Amino acid sequence: MxxxxxxxxxxxxxxxxxxxxxxxxxxxxxxxxxxxxxxxxxxxxxxxxxxxxxxxxxxxxxxxxxxxxxxxxxxxxxxxxxxxxxxxxxxxxxxxxxxxxxxxxxxxxxxxxxxxxxxxxxxxxxxxxxxxxxxxxxxxxxxxxxxxxxxxxxxxxxxxxxxxxxxxxxxxxxxxxxxxxxxxxxxxxxxxxxxxxxxxxxxxxxxxxxxxxxxxxxxxxxxxxxxxxxxxxxxxxxxxxxxxxxxxxxxQGGIKAIEERNEKKAQLLYSEIDINPLFKGYTAVEDRSIMNATFNLNDESLKEKFDSMCKEAGINGINGHRSVGGYRASMYNALPLESVEVLVDVMSDLERNA
Structure with missing residues (x-):
C-alpha cells in the first residue's frame, strides 16, 4: 500500500x-x-x-x-x-x-x-x-x-x-x-x-x-x-x-513552480474543509498556511471512524499537535497532489457515511 x-x-x-x-x-x-x-x-x-x-x-x-x-x-x-x-x-x-x-x-x-x-x-x-x-x-x-x-x-x-x-x-x-x-x-x-x-x-x-x-x-x-x-x-x-x-x-522549475503546486494542494484541502459540514478549520481563513492545514471534527464521536478510514487509505501523520488537537495535514514541497486527493476523498466518504 x-x-x-x-x-x-x-x-x-x-x-x-x-x-x-x-x-x-x-x-x-x-x-x-x-x-x-x-x-x-x-x-x-x-x-x-x-x-x-x-x-x-x-x-x-x-x-x-x-x-x-x-x-x-x-x-x-x-x-x-x-x-x-x-x-x-x-x-x-x-x-x-x-x-x-x-x-x-x-x-x-x-x-x-x-x-x-x-x-x-x-x-x-x-x-x-x-x-x-x-x-x-x-x-x-x-x-x-x-x-x-x-x-x-x-x-x-x-x-x-x-x-x-x-x-x-x-x-x-x-x-x-x-x-x-x-x-x-x-x-x-x-x-x-x-x-x-x-x-x-x-x-x-x-x-x-x-x-x-x-x-x-x-x-x-x-x-x-x-x-x-x-x-x-x-x-x-x-x-x-x-x-x-x-x-x-x-x-522542478524552482520556487515559483513549486509554489503553484503547493497552492493547488492547499486549495483542494481547504475547499473540502469549508464545504464538508463534519469539519471546521482551526485558523483564520486569511492566515491559513499552505504548508500545514489544521482542522477539527465538529462531532468528536466520529473520530474513531475517521481515524480508521485514514489508516485504511494509507494516510499517515495527520494527528494534530497537543496544543491544538484535531488534525494537521502538512503539505510540504515533496508531497504529491495525489496524497491530498486521497485525504479529501476520505473526508468526503466520511460525510456520505456518517
Missing amino acids: KIHNFSAGPCILPQEVFQEASQAILNYNNSGLSILEISHRSKDFVAVMEEARSISLELLGLQNKGYKAIFLQGGASMQFLMVAYNLLEQKGAYLNTGTWSSKAIKEAKLFGEVNVVKSSEDKNFSYIPKGYMIPTDVDYFHCTSNNTIFGTQMKEFPNTPKPMVCDMSSDIFSRDMDFSKFDLIYAGAQKNMGPAGTTLVIVKESLLGKVTRKIPSMMDYKVHIEKESMFNTPPVYAVYVSLLTMKWLKA
Missing part, C-alpha cells in the same frame, strides 16, 4: 532523493566509501558543502547580494539563541505568532530587552497579528513565517526600519517572494528541505560584528562564515541530502 505522509517533521522528501541518498550510503561518488564515512575535509564532501551553500542562495535569488549561506547544527532552537547572541545589543522586536516564536523570545531575553510588538496568544495563535509598528530603537525585528503547530502563515511582511530576521523552518523554498527583504533567514532542514540534523542560515554579512559582547566561537556567525561551515565537523549526511533536495527543487 502506498503511504501518504502528512507528517509535520521530519518531513516527506522526494523519492528520487531517497534513491540517490541510499546509494550514497553504500558507495559515494564511486569512491568505494559510504557518504557516512568519508572525511568532511575530503574533496568529495567539500564539493558537496560548497554546492549546497551556493544553490541555497541561487534558489532564493540572493547570490552576489552580500549574503552568505552556512549550514549549522542545533536546529532552529539553537538559532533562537544565536540570533540574539550576534545581533541583540540592547533591544529586539519580536512578533509572537506561536510556540516557536515564544521560545525565540524566551532566549532573546537572556541577552537584552525584548519588545513583543504584537501577539496572537489571546486566541491560541489561531491568526497572524496585524497593524503593529516596529520601533526604531531596536536592533532587529524577528518573525516566524509559518507556524507548523497552529497552521498559520504570514502572507505579508512589514517594511521595517530595522534589519528583519525570519524563522522559515517550515516553509522555506515553498513560495516565491523578495527574499532580499530579510537580513537573516534560518530554517531547520527537517520541515521542508532535508533530514533532521542541520540548519540553513542565510545572513547578510554587513549585519554582523556590531555587538560589543564577546561571542563564543561556536555561536559566532562570522566564525562559521570564515570557516565555510567547517569550523567543526558538520552533519555530513544531513547536508548531502539537503543538497539533493535543493537540486530536485531546481529541476
Whole structure:
C-alpha cells in the first residue's frame, strides 16, 4: 500500500532523493566509501558543502547580494539563541505568532530587552497579528513565517526600519517572494528541505560584528562564515541530502513552480474543509498556511471512524499537535497532489457515511 505522509517533521522528501541518498550510503561518488564515512575535509564532501551553500542562495535569488549561506547544527532552537547572541545589543522586536516564536523570545531575553510588538496568544495563535509598528530603537525585528503547530502563515511582511530576521523552518523554498527583504533567514532542514540534523542560515554579512559582547566561537556567525561551515565537523549526511533536495527543487522549475503546486494542494484541502459540514478549520481563513492545514471534527464521536478510514487509505501523520488537537495535514514541497486527493476523498466518504 502506498503511504501518504502528512507528517509535520521530519518531513516527506522526494523519492528520487531517497534513491540517490541510499546509494550514497553504500558507495559515494564511486569512491568505494559510504557518504557516512568519508572525511568532511575530503574533496568529495567539500564539493558537496560548497554546492549546497551556493544553490541555497541561487534558489532564493540572493547570490552576489552580500549574503552568505552556512549550514549549522542545533536546529532552529539553537538559532533562537544565536540570533540574539550576534545581533541583540540592547533591544529586539519580536512578533509572537506561536510556540516557536515564544521560545525565540524566551532566549532573546537572556541577552537584552525584548519588545513583543504584537501577539496572537489571546486566541491560541489561531491568526497572524496585524497593524503593529516596529520601533526604531531596536536592533532587529524577528518573525516566524509559518507556524507548523497552529497552521498559520504570514502572507505579508512589514517594511521595517530595522534589519528583519525570519524563522522559515517550515516553509522555506515553498513560495516565491523578495527574499532580499530579510537580513537573516534560518530554517531547520527537517520541515521542508532535508533530514533532521542541520540548519540553513542565510545572513547578510554587513549585519554582523556590531555587538560589543564577546561571542563564543561556536555561536559566532562570522566564525562559521570564515570557516565555510567547517569550523567543526558538520552533519555530513544531513547536508548531502539537503543538497539533493535543493537540486530536485531546481529541476522542478524552482520556487515559483513549486509554489503553484503547493497552492493547488492547499486549495483542494481547504475547499473540502469549508464545504464538508463534519469539519471546521482551526485558523483564520486569511492566515491559513499552505504548508500545514489544521482542522477539527465538529462531532468528536466520529473520530474513531475517521481515524480508521485514514489508516485504511494509507494516510499517515495527520494527528494534530497537543496544543491544538484535531488534525494537521502538512503539505510540504515533496508531497504529491495525489496524497491530498486521497485525504479529501476520505473526508468526503466520511460525510456520505456518517
